[in-house]
């Protein structure tokens with residue numbers, strides 16, 4: 001095959017574990033303008049090289065890329081990919097020189113192109129020069145999905161690598177309809193897009209958006225398929241659910257047994273922690289004045305009454321622009337609190353308050369239902385309950401949560417479009433433990 005470099009090529013990366021889902025998405029994407037199809041590494045690992053055979057059969061005239069991510073045994077892996085029907089196969093740039101050379105020679109022997117993926121390579125510019133010298137056909141500039149969760153994108157070295165390479169450069173790693181323009185402007189000839197097409201509820205619209213951005217070089221605004229690199233994660237946390245955050249963090253435990261008073265249950269903010277004693281409402285109320293706009297007062301009053309929070313505290317917190325309150329103890333005036341439409345999560349509701357004695361502390365680590373909360377940690381509440389994001393890990397947790405939200409958007413669409421079930425769509429039984 002010859003690679004036509006006149007216009008950038010759009011390659012879809014099918015990062016599914018399930019071949020049937022992958023083929024359905026590929027069908028829609030190719031029909032909407034995707035040029036090349038990549039069998040993603042998770043697909044090849046879960047369904048084997050049969051995934052390449054199936055794609056070849058389904059798309060006889062489309063270029064198929066096998067993202068083998070070869071690290072060793074270069075000859076065998078390139079040979080089997082070629083025999084399964086791949087046109088291009090991928091070896092890792094961080095593999096040994098011997099493996100990369102073996103892949104390139106095998107590619108030449110079997111008539112497939114070999115791409116060297118520079119994921120994780122420290123000196124990616126000099127590695128790209130070396131692999132071109134050895135006869136590689138494509139250089140892949142790539143930011144790993146896991147790295148994307150820390151806010152990294154593949155553009156840092158892209159321009160320099162493109163300017164030095166005389167073979168095509170492919171770029172991958174969280175490309176969406178905005179960043180694709182940066183990729184093309186930097187000189188990338190092959191644009192690899194996984195999530196922002198494969199997780200889209202509407203594959204046609206998602207593909208066309210990216211195709212348009214490539215051809216016009218104008219960014220098409222996107223709210224999903226973005227990862228934040230800053231600590232200002234409020235916008236993401238307002239979009240995702242506590243379930244998304246939990247799933248993204250390997251089913252992280254939330255705080256159970258706290259109910260929200262009122263219908264306004266979504267709450268996002270940084271914790272101002274308060275440790276007090278049953279019924280002593282002095283420190284919780286003092287904390288309202290210390291807190292800043294958007295914060296959440298999180299009180300540990302031992303999980304028992306009398307009440308340490310009520311209508312007037314709620315009104316004060318609302319007026320100050322706080323985002324909510326969590327009371328591991330009791331709340332009163334629930335009717336009035338509800339009317340104020342301010343999220344207050346509490347363990348108990350009772351009529352009697354205690355006295356403001358002034359014991360306890362503000363801004364100290366507290367523990368509610370086995371979950372530690374430090375002052376400044378992010379807290380998210382919704383109709384499922386509460387979840388805490390430790391401040392040092394919050395950015396990454398928010399990005400993973402967003403990824404889960406995007407995946408569920410796609411699954412929801414597949415379930416409703418196919419009038420089928422979650423088990424059916426995901427082939428659940430096939431992928432459960434044997």
Ligand SMILES: O=C(CO)[C@H](O)[C@H](O)COP(=O)(O)O
Pocket residue numbers: 013014015040041067143144145172173174175192193194195196
């Ligand atoms: O090879 C991959 C991961 O190693 C992906 O296929 C590639 O990163 C494209 O997917 P996304 O656009 O979701 O980053």
